[in-house]
Amino acid sequence: MVSNFHPPNTLTNEITKTHFFPKPFYPTPTNFPSRNLHFRRPLVATSVEETEKAENGGGKPKFKWVEVGPGITESQKEAISQLSPKMTKRCRALMKQLICFSAHKASLNELLAAWVRIMKPQRADWLAIIKQLKIMDHPLYFQVAEVALLEESFEANIRDYTKIIHCYGKQNRLEDAEKTLLAMKSRGFIRDQVTLTTFIHMYSKAGNLKLAEETFEELKLLGQPLDKRSYGSMIMAYIRAGMPDQGENILREMDVEEIYAGSEVYKALLRAYSMTGDAEGAQRVFDAIQLAGILPDPRLCGLLINAYVESGQSEKACVAFGNMRRAGLEPSDKCVALVLCAYEKENKLQRALDFLMELERHGIMVGEEASETLVGWFRKLGVVKEVDLVLREYASKGASSKIRAS
Numbered sequence: 001m002v003s004n005f006h007p008p009n010t011l012t013n014e015i016t017k018t019h020f021f022p023k024p025f026y027p028t029p030t031n032f033p034s035r036n037l038h039f040r041r042p043l044v045a046t047s048v049e050e051t052e053k054a055e056n057g058g059g060k061p062k063f064k065w066v067e068v069g070p071g072i073t074e075s076q077k078e079a080i081s082q083l084s085p086k087m088t089k090r091c092r093a094l095m096k097q098l099i100c101f102s103a104h105k106a107s108l109n110e111l112l113a114a115w116v117r118i119m120k121p122q123r124a125d126w127l128a129i130i131k132q133l134k135i136m137d138h139p140l141y142f143q144v145a146e147v148a149l150l151e152e153s154f155e156a157n158i159r160d161y162t163k164i165i166h167c168y169g170k171q172n173r174l175e176d177a178e179k180t181l182l183a184m185k186s187r188g189f190i191r192d193q194v195t196l197t198t199f200i201h202m203y204s205k206a207g208n209l210k211l212a213e214e215t216f217e218e219l220k221l222l223g224q225p226l227d228k229r230s231y232g233s234m235i236m237a238y239i240r241a242g243m244p245d246q247g248e249n250i251l252r253e254m255d256v257e258e259i260y261a262g263s264e265v266y267k268a269l270l271r272a273y274s275m276t277g278d279a280e281g282a283q284r285v286f287d288a289i290q291l292a293g294i295l296p297d298p299r300l301c302g303l304l305i306n307a308y309v310e311s312g313q314s315e316k317a318c319v320a321f322g323n324m325r326r327a328g329l330e331p332s333d334k335c336v337a338l339v340l341c342a343y344e345k346e347n348k349l350q351r352a353l354d355f356l357m358e359l360e361r362h363g364i365m366v367g368e369e370a371s372e373t374l375v376g377w378f379r380k381l382g383v384v385k386e387v388d389l390v391l392r393e394y395a396s397k398g399a400s401s402k403i404r405a406s
Contacts, residue, residue: 065114068096076100079136090119091128098133098140108140112147126154134167142167146180149187158189162198169202177202193222197230204237212237228254232265244272244281251288260292267300274303277310298324298332305338314342318355333367340373352377 068080079099083092094115101111115121126148133141145164148154161184168177177199181191196219203212216234219226231254238247247269254261266289273281286304289296301324308317321339324331336359343352356366366374 065093065118068100072100083132087128087132088125090115090121091125091132093119094129095132098129098138098144101140108143109147112144116151116153121153123153123155126151142176146183149183156187158184158192158195161189162192162195165195166198169198169205172202172205174202174206191218193219193224193226193230196222197233200230200233200237204233204240207240209237209241209243225257226259228259228261231259232261235261235265236268239268239272242272244269244276244278247272248281248285251285255288263289263294266292266294267303270300270303274307274310277307279307279311279313279316282307296324296327296329298329298335301329302332302335302338305335305342309338309342309345312342312345314339314346314348314351317342331364333369336364336366337370337373340370340377344373344377349381 072080076099080096083095087095094112097111097115101108119125130141130145130148133144142164149156149160149164154160161180165177165180165184168174168180181195181199184195185191196215200212200215200219203209203215212234216230216237219230231250235247235250238244238250251261251269266285270282270285270289273279273285282304286296286300289300301320305317305320308314308320317339321331321335324335339355340352343349343355359366
């Protein structure tokens with residue numbers, strides 16, 4: 001789901017003049033920090049103008065719109081100078097105020113209400129402001145976006161809500177996302193596939209498998225065909241919960257529907273089996289990866305080899321290593337180290353030495369990680385000095401061979 005707000009190509013009703021007042025108001029220069037700050041959210045209001053009047057005791061709005069004065073910081077000047085020249089005057093005017101905004105002088109609701117009252121923005125203007133704030137990673141992004149949802153001129157639709165929910169999800173702000181969902185439902189919008197998929201992903205990251213499963217069942221009840229993103233989100237939820245077998249069951253459901261998960265889902269499932277030493281599960285997923293048309297790389301092969309190492313099957317680890325080489329893949333030093341670990345676990349020293357000699361015959365040199373594995377192994381055997389000498393000679397031989405090749 002694309003999380004950016006994209007304004008239409010054409011903007012209308014540009015303002016032609018700026019309002020000045022006898023006593024100019026100069027916002028206190030401030031440098032806005034990271035967006036990770038949390039603000040109180042105005043979703044309970046009906047519009048920014050009504051909120052402004054409520055904050056001022058129900059009388060006339062007190063905020064007066066004036067140009068930003070010269071007493072601003074260099075960073076604020078730089079931020080203003082980077083605003084797009086294609087931005088309308090009404091949008092540039094608000095962006096200047098937001099960049100130099102000071103909560104000590106006025107509330108955000110007062111500022112936005114004044115903008116609405118004076119400049120009569122349309123949906124395209126709101127979208128342009130929201131998009132710019134997101135690009136700038138401005139801390140007021142969420143507040144302004146949620147105020148826009150309440151404004152009649154914004155003409156909010158369900159996708160506007162889901163975009164904000166998605167952005168909250170990326171920051172792991174589940175509570176804020178759920179509040180936005182309640183606000184969306186209060187406006188008569190019903191959760192759709194995109195919204196539910198976003199929440200499955202968020203519940204997954206939060207480690208709440210139960211809510212992820214409940215949301216996935218609700219998603220199925222919509223009666224619409226699920227896509228690979230919906231399935232993938234639930235598979236990731238099971239992986240994070242330490243239940244890769246349940247994720248693999250969903251993978252089989254996808255096979256029936258002839259839907260293939262994204263490569264990142266397959267890799268995560270393979271990694272889950274690999275880290276727990278479930279060699280059979282890792283091999284099944286590795287085969288499924290190839291059936292899905294994803295070409296294995298040394299990293300994927302390394303995960304399969306590691307699964308055999310963890311399960312104490314050195315011979316099968318070597319077979320997987322050999323298959324990788326026969327497929328034309330250059331083995332990484334990590335893969336070599338894994339095979340040595342497999343031999344070490346079963347105390348097969350001679351097989352390890354034969355393995356290294358074969359690599360040397362094919363021009364594959366032992367790297368840093370594999371060397372450390374060997375040193376650690378022989379330290380346990382009490383022959384570190386001898387091995388260190390052999391490795392030095394081996395390294396010098398490899399360096400000289402490279403010089404001759406060049």
